[in-house]
Amino acid sequence: AQKVTQAQTEISVVEKEDVTLDCVYETRDTTYYLFWYKQPPSGELVFLIRRNSFDEQNEISGRYSWNFQKSTSSFNFTITASQVVDSAVYFCALSEDRGSTLGRLYFGRGTQLTVWP
Amino acid sequence: SAVISQKPSRDICQRGTSLTIQCQVDSQVTMMFWYRQQPGQSLTLIATANQGSEATYESGFVIDKFPISRPNLTFSTLTVSNMSPEDSSIYLCSALGVSSYNEQFFGPGTRLTVL
Numbered sequence: 001a002q003k004v005t006q007a008q009t010e011i012s013v014v015e016k017e018d019v020t021l022d023c024v025y026e027t028r029d030t031t032y033y034l035f036w037y038k039q040p041p042s043g044e045l046v047f048l049i050r051r052n053s054f055d056e057q058n059e060i061s062g063r064y065s066w067n068f069q070k071s072t073s074s075f076n077f078t079i080t081a082s083q084v085v086d087s088a089v090y091f092c093a094l095s096e097d098r099g100s101t102l103g104r105l106y107f108g109r110g111t112q113l114t115v116w117p
Numbered sequence: 118s119a120v121i122s123q124k125p126s127r128d129i130c131q132r133g134t135s136l137t138i139q140c141q142v143d144s145q146v147t148m149m150f151w152y153r154q155q156p157g158q159s160l161t162l163i164a165t166a167n168q169g170s171e172a173t174y175e176s177g178f179v180i181d182k183f184p185i186s187r188p189n190l191t192f193s194t195l196t197v198s199n200m201s202p203e204d205s206s207i208y209l210c211s212a213l214g215v216s217s218y219n220e221q222f223f224g225p226g227t228r229l230t231v232l
Contacts, residue, residue: 035221043207045160045223091159095221103148103213105221107160 003027004094006108013082014116021077021111023092029053031097034068034075035105039089048090051075082115089113119144119214121224129230130200137196138227140210145190146222147213151183154207154226163208166193200231 005024013019025034036048049059051068059066063080079086092108120143130136140149149166164172164185172185187193197204210224 037223042225043228044225045209047222050220103150103221104162104165105150105152105160105211109159 003106004092004108006092006111008111009109010112010114012114012116015084016081017115018078018080019082019113019115021079021090021092021113023075023077023108025073025075025092025094027094027096029096033095033097035091035093035095036066036075036077037091037093039091039110041088045091048077079113082113084115084117087113087115118220119146119212119222121210121212121222123208123210123224123227125227126225127228127230129232131232132201134200135196135198136200136229137194138208138210140193140195140212140224142191142212142222144214149187149193149213150211150221151185151193151195152209152211154209156205160209163195166195197229200229202231205229205231 003026007022011019032053034051038046038048049066056068056070065078067076075092089110089112091110093105095105122141124139128136151163152160153163154160162175163178163183164174166172166185166187168187168190174180182198184196195208207226207228209226211221214220
């Protein structure tokens, strides 16, 4: 069963617009970790954020912000005042805290974000 | 944070040949993983590389096709055997840090094209 759902396959915005990337996850564990990664055309995965299940405080880092809501099993990512350099594929991922799958990341299908000048 | 390097960064191979990808971490890590990313797709875990023992493979991946070694805590190799065009993908190595096990680092990936 798919554990991470990114319903938006592609999003296009014009520079300076705000954009939100959705992520919905599924897990039976009470302890788990959520991640966002950025993959530019070069292919390298760039770590953006990690959130554990006990910390629902939203986080802001520059133009990036994350909204974690356990009640809806969502971990959405907002880019404010988007820039062309934000164009990339963004992956949401889940890691469960159990021995047999420790460290294993379950990735969503990714959202291709294109920011036009 | 750990820094992970992979070699080669990219390769173009002929059908039926094999390629070994190396992954080196600059510090000791607890766990190492190999992922595959087919064109336009998400990342799929191939296997967990276990130090000193056989790798643990995910459903759909077998040792004969993807033999993995991990002779020490900082190095692992993945071989893609008897390649076909369907093996054309990005192969990524990842590792869990010792200090914070849930912080996972990724290598830059190896972009493989099979003709």
